[in-house]
Amino acid sequence: MILLYLKLFWTFFQIGLFGFGGGYAMISMIQGEVVGRHHWMTNGEFTDIVAISQSTPGPIGINSATYVGYTSLTNAGYAPVWGALGSLIATFAVVLPSLILMLAISRFFMKYKNHPVVEQTFMGLRPAVIGLLAAASLLLMNAENFSTPGQNPWQFFISVGLFLFAFIGQQVYKMNPILLLVLCGLSGLLLL
Amino acid sequence: MCPGSILYYIMWELFKTFFHIGLFTFGGGYAMIPLIETKVVDEKKWIDREMLLDLIAIAQSCPGVFAVNISIFIGYRIKGTAGAVVGALATSLPSFIIILAIALFFQQFRENEYVDRFFRGLRPAVVALIAAPVFRMGVRAKITLRTIWIPMVSAVAIWMFGVSPIYVILIAGLAGYAYGQFIKE
Numbered sequence: 001m002i003l004l005y006l007k008l009f010w011t012f013f014q015i016g017l018f019g020f021g022g023g024y025a026m027i028s029m030i031q032g033e034v035v036g037r038h039h040w041m042t043n044g045e046f047t048d049i050v051a052i053s054q055s056t057p058g059p060i061g062i063n064s065a066t067y068v069g070y071t072s073l074t075n076a077g078y079a080p081v082w083g084a085l086g087s088l089i090a091t092f093a094v095v096l097p098s099l100i101l102m103l104a105i106s107r108f109f110m111k112y113k114n115h116p117v118v119e120q121t122f123m124g125l126r127p128a129v130i131g132l133l134a135a136a137s138l139l140l141m142n143a144e145n146f147s148t149p150g151q152n153p154w155q156f157f158i159s160v161g162l163f164l165f166a167f168i169g170q171q172v173y174k175m176n177p178i179l180l181l182v183l184c185g186l187s188g189l190l191l192l
Numbered sequence: 193m194c195p196g197s198i199l200y201y202i203m204w205e206l207f208k209t210f211f212h213i214g215l216f217t218f219g220g221g222y223a224m225i226p227l228i229e230t231k232v233v234d235e236k237k238w239i240d241r242e243m244l245l246d247l248i249a250i251a252q253s254c255p256g257v258f259a260v261n262i263s264i265f266i267g268y269r270i271k272g273t274a275g276a277v278v279g280a281l282a283t284s285l286p287s288f289i290i291i292l293a294i295a296l297f298f299q300q301f302r303e304n305e306y307v308d309r310f311f312r313g314l315r316p317a318v319v320a321l322i323a324a325p326v327f328r329m330g331v332r333a334k335i336t337l338r339t340i341w342i343p344m345v346s347a348v349a350i351w352m353f354g355v356s357p358i359y360v361i362l363i364a365g366l367a368g369y370a371y372g373q374f375i376k377e
Contacts, residue, residue: 055311058287061257066291098256106268124368125249126333131346136222137323138351145315159316166320177226188313
């Protein structure tokens with residue numbers, strides 16, 4: 001069991017260290033390690049993790065580390081309490097590289113943010129980051145989140161309506177984003 | 193650190209804020225940006241919009257969980273290493289608790305029809321909340337008619353051609369440096 005904990009720690013430390021490019025890129029890395037290399041769970045069980053991560057709050061990297069940590073122990077026949085410890089170890093391991101790296105970078109940035117080279121670099125970066133944000137929202141405007149007029153017209157039009165409501169509520173009326181999320185979720189519960 | 197002291201108060205505020213953000217971040221790291229904007233920039237005034245943009249670039253070009261990277265940076269800015277640890281902990285804790293509870297008690301959570309319907313309504317709102325800051329932050333980044341092609345080209349490269357955001361950040365950073373060094377002077 002100790003060996004399994006060590007393996008979990010090492011695997012998720014590596015995923016935290018080399019997981020570039022956000023949640024979904026990380027997911028495929030975790031899948032490769034957890035299903036392909038270590039056989040801690042089946043592909044079907046892994047798909048469940050992705051689905052659960054999408055329908056619960058929180059970063060996908062944290063969600064899947066927590067779930068894999070638990071499932072890998074219980075699949076190996078250990079009691080749930082050891083599974084919970086596995087969750088804790090995997091989650092800690094995935095955050096640790098970020099903590100070390102970001103601390104170093106934050107220190108550097110705070111010290112040199114007024115240095116001309118750093119300033120010029122960030123002058124170029126800022127407009128590109130706006131593009132990054134635009135791309136992130138464009139990528140999410142897909143059938144999975146909105147359905148399509150052909151597939152399910154009712155869901156599609158309600159989704160577009162909720163999108164416009166949340167967009168205008170946030171942009172024009174500066175409504176609290178959490179309130180908007182809850183309102184749209186409740187509308188979904190009633191209408192979809 | 194005793195209750196009542198200023199340090200205790202700041203740490204508690206930091207923890208509460210990021211716990212809140214972690215709890216309501218649905219659908220990946222970018223979904224936390226509007227929440228950070230409201231809570232950290234407008235309400236608490238811990239950082240300004242310009243720094244938030246710099247921070248997104250930094251967090252995106254570092255490995256690891258985007259949302260955690262952002263909270264570490266903001267925590268560090270407010271209260272050094274201890275602040276960074278509190279930020280990372282507070283952002284991870286809600287998902288840790290929820291997922292562990294699901295794994296322990298409700299394996300059927302996903303098949304629940306009401307949960308499913310709630311999320312179908314929630315998802316378009318998540319997309320809208322990610323889209324809204326694009327325009328607000330565009331103003332802060334001092335984008336003019338002369339520079340508007342930069343965000344447009346970046347967005348199209350990522351959205352239509354599947355270019356990794358890391359390359360976009362690398363190229364934009366180098367171009368900004370080169371422009372400042374060789375053209376402007």
